[in-house]
Amino acid sequence: MQKSSISRRTILSGIAPALLAGAMRNTGNVERWGMWEQTFSGPQKGEIEFRAEFRNGNRLVFADGFYDGNGVYRLRFMPDALGEWTFTTHSTAEALNGKVGKFVCTAPSAGNHGPVVVADGQHLRYADGTPHVSIGTTCYAWAHQSDELEHQTLQTLKRSPFNKIRMCVLPTEKSPQRVPFEGDDHTRFHIPFFQNLDKQIAALCALRVEADLILFHPYDHEGFQRMSDAESHRYLRYMVARYAAYRNVWWSIANEYDLVKKKTLPQWDEYFRIVQEADPAEHLRSIHYSKRFYDYSKNWVTHLSLQSDDFDKTGQWLSEYQKPIIFDECKYEGNISKRWGNLSGHEMARRFWLGMASGAYVGHGETYAGPNGNAWLSKGGTLVGESPARIAFLKKIWEEAPPGLQVSPEPYYPFVYKPGSYYLYFLDLHQPAEYQFKLPEAESYRSDVIDIWNMTITPVTGVWRGSFTLPLPGKPFQAVRLQRAA
């Protein structure tokens, strides 16, 4: 089976981007949800319009190309259907106009399930139907660091439970190691910055980690809030042209959008529409706030990206918005002074369970102050906290559950379930010595008591049916799993 261009890139990750691109250029074939890419020679810089139409049977899809420096224009596309695709380019530059070609989209390789999409009003899945349990973390500036530190972050992710990372495109630090623009000129992209970002997003893809790309933010040491509308639109289109063909990309229009004082709600709406219209792959789109909820009912929002720990509102919000909910920021494990960054590992792990049992997904972050201030949340590097092991434990349980678990409306203790088949309760800080469950009479169930902190799963002897009282350990932070007996 043909390897995807992305995994090929990863294998060759030590090689210069130009060479990588060359390695892909004439393959002809690309796997489904892999990245097809072709380069074209054109004018050195200038305001060039460059796009292509892609055809597959009766379907016609448009994608923008982008300038990659040194007279090289690059066209990327993620085919989502098998078979032959043809393309024709359109450009204001004659050298880039009317180029045609074709390639064949082949079956995806093992582990390539396509982009993450909305499965229904509550769940996520991959495009091929595989359920996706989103277990996110956040490293705002990890892709603005030294090669060595970025490599270390990827190695850490590889050993972690996390399959999504929230990351800022625009630097958040003073005097970052990598800069996206030529000096203060927000119309001139600094190409090596984006070539490095290409490499890291591809590396995340190889690790099956979704890249939740934060397009704007208020942490404005470099003056990005002063970008004009024209500059902002140009930047957004460039990002979509460059990254929409990576299957692991999500768009987060902003982090804490309401702290970006120079932008208004109509501007944020317009940014959403620009991304929505330009992105042929229709990647997930949301926006993250500080205090003021964005109107997540707007049709260009695919899911809720919350800064909140109101897990008990999940049911209400699911009912109201009919979209998946991700508590991307429910505060972080760490020990800094700020109260958003000094939860214990225990509390961080507990919040993952609270979110899961409420019908939502939860995001992690870590903010232990190190000798060089190199907290995971900003720069990546290594993880030192106690929650990731517990989050991995939960992830395994969650992934073993049947997909599409429902949320019980107003349960006595929160749980998710598949009727007649699977029930997962989280008892949180409650410590009952026993509890009477009431399950459908038709089936018998096996039960396990799960200690979320000590990471033990203890089967309770017996088979249970209908209304029954299960002995429990009388300790807090336990979960109970009931599964239909074979």
Next chain:
Amino acid sequence: MQKSSISRRTILSGIAPALLAGAMRNTGNVERWGMWEQTFSGPQKGEIEFRAEFRNGNRLVFADGFYDGNGVYRLRFMPDALGEWTFTTHSTAEALNGKVGKFVCTAPSAGNHGPVVVADGQHLRYADGTPHVSIGTTCYAWAHQSDELEHQTLQTLKRSPFNKIRMCVLPTEKSPQRVPFEGDDHTRFHIPFFQNLDKQIAALCALRVEADLILFHPYDHEGFQRMSDAESHRYLRYMVARYAAYRNVWWSIANEYDLVKKKTLPQWDEYFRIVQEADPAEHLRSIHYSKRFYDYSKNWVTHLSLQSDDFDKTGQWLSEYQKPIIFDECKYEGNISKRWGNLSGHEMARRFWLGMASGAYVGHGETYAGPNGNAWLSKGGTLVGESPARIAFLKKIWEEAPPGLQVSPEPYYPFVYKPGSYYLYFLDLHQPAEYQFKLPEAESYRSDVIDIWNMTITPVTGVWRGSFTLPLPGKPFQAVRLQRAA
């Protein structure tokens, strides 16, 4: 100094009530906030009106007497001012009408600070001005048990931190050991029930425990909800006549009033007014709910008695109601199935700290299922939980603080303080390794780190002033105390 009638009773608690009453009858003198009592002979039963006016200088105060069985009518009064008091009785029965007498009110004995009253829109104090830090517990049915078990409850309270107990007057259990009415006739009081209650309220007073008497409740095995308005009013007047002279009495019109389906809000309002009008001592008055907040702004309500764990709303409620707030039920330590009764000891203790730091008082309860179901919450007996020791630890710290601590509006971490003098922060589940405090520049401060669970108080070396960064242990559930250096 003359001993109060109450402490005298306690000393003689093994002796029959009639003999006790006799022991007090001719003393002539009574200490301030002690109980003056005199008995009168009258008709055997019947609807007798019997009250007295008490004069002290220019003041005139009315108090109802009550029938105590066997032709004995009893008049009780708690004088709140020193000097000579005279009284004149009024009755529809000739034998009880126009009786006059006098007694002298002397200085209170050591430990008698008078009834608890509202100090201001946030705090409680005793009538003599001594601050009162309310540390409550709940034993609904403790005074309906055997002599032995009631004795055990009192012994447990004596060794506990609790200085208030919420207790139902009307039994909550099926077939209680003690019953307040003759069979189903709610117009005929079963006198021995109340004579026992006299003894136990006096015993609580001797232990300096406030008796928060719950007058109605929905736990209706004995049909108390079916009491007519006339029967209810008669019962309320009897309770006030009999117990208003105990300085440690509070009136809780109901527990979970909104679960008493047969009664309406106007009826509850009327019950408040009956108690308010009849009670010459003006004891504290509130009502406890299940889901539906009573309108605590009504003028006959002295404080908020909440079933809630929304400690972060305390500031808003203090500002809105301008009355002290008691979280009488924020769930209980225990291990029963019900989520209101299975908090860990750690969580129960944490909630006391959260309440304190928010500017409120908190109530404890314990619901460990024992071999005979004898949980503290219902029957009293012994305490087995882990929170009382931690609550005692908090109580000591709280009582050593200056009185009248203010609440900081929207603090970053909640704290209570006396400006320039004393600051007590609770960091809850946050675990900062350091924190920058900003205190008034004019003073220097000593600081202590307090571990609320391990009950340690660790001074931080140094004297601090103005804006300073204090090293902290980086563990959750710590408090920080800053006190002006001598």
